[in-house]
Amino acid sequence: ARAAALASAHAAATTADGVRIEIAANIATPADAREAVKLGAEAVGLLRTELLFLDRTTAPTEAEQRADYQAVIDALEGRSAIIRTLDVGADKELPYIPMPAEENPALGLRGIRLCLAREALLTEQLRAILAVKPLAAVKIMLPMVTDLAEITETRAVLDRLAAEMGISERVQLGVMIETPSAAVLADQLAREADFFSVGTNDLTQYALCMDRVNAALAARLDGLHPAVLRLMAQAAEGAARHGRWLGVCGAMASDPVAVPLLIGLGVTELSASPAVIPEIKAVVRRVTLAECQAAARAALQLSSPEAIRAHVKATWPWLD
Numbered sequence: 599a600r601a602a603a604l605a606s607a608h609a610a611a612t613t614a615d616g617v618r619i620e621i622a623a624n625i626a627t628p629a630d631a632r633e634a635v636k637l638g639a640e641a642v643g644l645l646r647t648e649l650l651f652l653d654r655t656t657a658p659t660e661a662e663q664r665a666d667y668q669a670v671i672d673a674l675e676g677r678s679a680i681i682r683t684l685d686v687g688a689d690k691e692l693p694y695i696p697m698p699a700e701e702n703p704a705l706g707l708r709g710i711r712l713c714l715a716r717e718a719l720l721t722e723q724l725r726a727i728l729a730v731k732p733l734a735a736v737k738i739m740l741p742m743v744t745d746l747a748e749i750t751e752t753r754a755v756l757d758r759l760a761a762e763m764g765i766s767e768r769v770q771l772g773v774m775i776e777t778p779s780a781a782v783l784a785d786q787l788a789r790e791a792d793f794f795s796v797g798t799n800d801l802t803q804y805a806l807c808m809d810r811v812n813a814a815l816a817a818r819l820d821g822l823h824p825a826v827l828r829l830m831a832q833a834a835e836g837a838a839r840h841g842r843w844l845g846v847c848g849a850m851a852s853d854p855v856a857v858p859l860l861i862g863l864g865v866t867e868l869s870a871s872p873a874v875i876p877e878i879k880a881v882v883r884r885v886t887l888a889e890c891q892a893a894a895r896a897a898l899q900l901s902s903p904e905a906i907r908a909h910v911k912a913t914w915p916w917l918d
């Protein structure tokens with residue numbers, strides 16, 4: 599089965615009843631981008647940009663950032679990339695962004711909140727992204743969004759910078775759904791956001807109030823919890839209302855057991871770890887949308903991740 603999956607790794611993934619699901623990759627470097635292409639990624643669904651900012655005494659310059667993003671786009675050979683703006687907070691030591699110590703960094707000044715508070719950080723990164731060629735291969739995504747104002751504020755900055763740079767192309771601006779607030783308000787966010795991608799790692803942490811780095815809770819920090827699935831269902835409904843697409847870039851998109859439920863909830867893009875892309879495509883090809891929708895409906899009524907996992911495995915016994 600593994601050999602067959604590898605053989606068809608480069609074909610597009612369509613469910614058994616013909617629904618196209620885009621399979622993208624989560625990456626952090628140009629080397630990752632090359633690896634993702636080899637393994638059959640159709641695009642990059644999440645470029646984490648933190649790496650360039652860590653372990654250094656001065657901020658990466660606009661030119662350095664541009665070179666890095668350009669190298670990723672070049673490695674993708676015509677595929678597109680969703681570049682996520684800097685997602686750090688007080689849990690990270692960045693000497694050039696002095697941040698007051700916080701008692702709860704996960705609930706603090708992080709992600710898009712930090713970038714809007716330190717606008718130079720945001721404008722330098724957005725200018726670096728806008729300089730990438732071809733710009734049509736680039737989409738921008740904001741982390742830790744909780745309400746509409748964060749999108750409209752960022753869009754205004756982006757539009758101003760584009761105008762200053764003489765760019766008339768409209769770059770797509772999407773947001774991560776990784777706070778319960780964003781999931782609940784998805785119908786509002788969808789007015790301004792061009793697309794959504796669920797960050798199931800943080801959405802699970804925040805929905806279940808379980809710190810994702812607390813080892814004592816790791817076994818219970820499960821994205822297949824019905825509370826997380828209900829938030830995703832709400833996000834999907836909000837996205838659909840405005841004709842926006844909904845993807846997943848958290849770890850659930852790399853979990854074969856979760857994939858049919860995500861498809862059933864209305865997800866049309868899965869951004870996974872490059873290594874599992876062939877396997878995720880193989881899962882997509884063996885399920886139908888109707889089965890996935892029925893399983894998702896059932897899952898939303900179950901009361902534990904264990905029961906939901908068991909239901910999925912009973913529906914598709916070949917899943918592991």
Ligand code: PEP
Pocket residue numbers: 644646685776796797798799800801847848849
């Ligand atoms: C997530 O939260 O699910 C996510 C994809 O972002 P990160 O893991 O970088 O927080």
Ligand code: MG
Pocket residue numbers: 741776797799800
């Ligand atoms: Mg996150």
